[in-house]
Amino acid sequence: MITTIKTIRNEGLFERGDIIGVGVSGGADSMCLLHFLNQNKERFQIELHAITIDHKLRENSEKEVAFVKDYCKKNGIKFHKFEVNVQELVEEEKLSVEEAARKARYGVMDALLSKNIVTKICLGHHMSDQAETVLLNLFRGAGLSGAKGMEVVRGKYVRPMLYTSKEEILEYVQTNNIAYVTDESNFENEFTRNYLRNQIMPLIKDRFPVAEQNLVSFSRFAKMDDDYISGVMNIDGMIKEDYYVKIPTSYFLYKEPIVNRMLRHALEHLNVSKDVEKKHIELIKEMVKDAVNGVKISLPNKVTVHKEYDYITVVSKEKKYGFESEKLKSGTLEIRSFGKIIVKRTYEVDITKGTHIVDVVKVPTNAVWRSRKEGDVFTKFGGGTKKLKEYLIDKKVPSRLRDATPVLAIGNEVLIVAGLDISDKIKVDENTKSAYIIDYVIKQ
Known part of the structure; x- marks a missing residue:
């Protein structure tokens, strides 16, 4: 395992005191990694935990979990077992079995990391896995970012054996008499990766014996x-949040390679780049050129892309809005989809505050904060009544955010549009004795 040791050293995978979770299925690769790290935990100054996830897809899965548990008990390794219902995820989210299993696995491991049960997670991917990944990405129409395949370090996930050959792994397993189980599903060629591994790669290696090494070398150059x-690309104008990225439409005037990379960067930030192909990137670029404002297109992984005035917004998950909250009063009201509405009562009325101050007496006591409804109308500050929908369009509020914008209303009469305006009917005047000053901390 000399190659693995070099990778750990060169990439600085471990720090003193790291609590390492190892994803262990019971197969040769993961058992090799678990044994190797357990033998070298003092050398690397790490604490070791084994993580086994039962996908409940095969009859033998419980036996495999028991096998790993027994191994850990005998070797003094902390063991964590989790069960996930992959089939339920397939049906609920319309995913393939492969996609659902991956999503479930990472959901479990992400939770362990977020709770600080482990500080890093080691995965047993090796050179053959990397060569397959590079080919699959290229077959799907990936560019340079796809050609680099998996990364040795991705956040808190590390792959110490990524440059280690399968032959070296099997030699280590044999030399150290490491028992392992064989997953029969690895031979089912209806899965894309299995088909490539079992049917295509042997033909390639028969004609090109060092194909795997060369593919991995290519991935490192890529x-x-x-x-x-990516380091020299100027993307300062992109607005990146947890579930969406906003890209100025002016950025699409850059050279095509930069535009492609920019879109990939947005998708990778949202962790939804998997299965997004060249045709999808081209679709977004066509949207920028030809589509009118408000148009939305759908991509794999429930990603939607919206044309919103001067921006293209990539959204990882559509949010459903609909709320009815408390009445207007002093204090801070936090609305998850919007942000904070901060209200202070004052008896020193400043008419110049305009749309940030309202007359307490003029606000009906039964007016409530809520999301917009069909038929809402609004008399804007300064006069002029129109449908709320038309007002929001005039204010260039993107369609996907209109339901997220709170309004203070009584019936269908809107009195305040949060962050934007107040109704002329509740503005302060020279007769106002008491007022609410309203400020906003907006998420979008």
């Missing part, structure tokens, strides 16, 4: 180029 270009 990573260096990709990292360099």
Whole structure:
């Protein structure tokens, strides 16, 4: 396992005191990794935990979990077992079995990391896995970022054996008499990766014996180029949040390679780049050129892309809004989809505050904060009544955010549009004795 040791050292995978969770299925690769790290935990100054996830897809899965548990008990390794219902995820989210299993696995591991039960997670991917990933990405129409394949370090996930050959792994397993189980599903060629591994790769290696090594070498060059270009690319104008990225439409005037990379960057930020192909990138670029404001297109992984005035917004998950909250009063009202509405009562009325101050007496006591409804109308500050929908369009509020904008209303009469305006009917005047001053901390 000399290659693995070099990777750990060169990439600085471990820090003193790291609590390492190892994803263990019971197969040769993961058992090799678990044994190797357990033998070298003092050398690397790490604490070791084994993580086994039962996908409940095969009859033998419980036996495999028991096998790993028994191994950990005998070798003094902390063991964590989790069960996930992959089939339920397939049906609920319309995913393939492969996609659902991956999503479930990472959901479990992400939770362990967020709770600080482990500080990093080691995965047993090796050179053959990397070569397959590079080919699959290229077959799907990936560019340079796809050609780099998996990364040795991705956040708190590390792959110490990514440059280690399968032959070296099997030699280590044999030399150290490491028992392992064989997953029969690895031979079911209806799964895309299995088909490539079992049917295509043997033909390639028969004609090109060092194909795997060369593919992995190519992926490393691709990573260096990709990292360099990403480092010099100016994306300061992109607005990146947890579930969406806003890209100025002016950025689409850049050269095509930069535009492609920019879109990939947005998708990777949202962790939804998997299964997004060249045709989808082209679709977004066509949208920028030809589509009118408000148009939405759908991509794989429930991603939607919206044309919103001067921005293209990539959204990882559509949010459903609909709320009815408390009445207007002093204090801070937090609305998850919007942000904070901060209300202070004052008896020193300043008419110049305009749309940030309202007359307490003029606000009906039964007016409530809620999301907009069909038939809502609004008399804007300064006069002029129109449908709320038309007002929001005039204010260039993107369609996907209109339901997220709270309004203070009584019936269908809107008195305040949060963050934007107050109704002329509740504005302060020279007769106002008491007022509410309203400020906003907006998420979008």
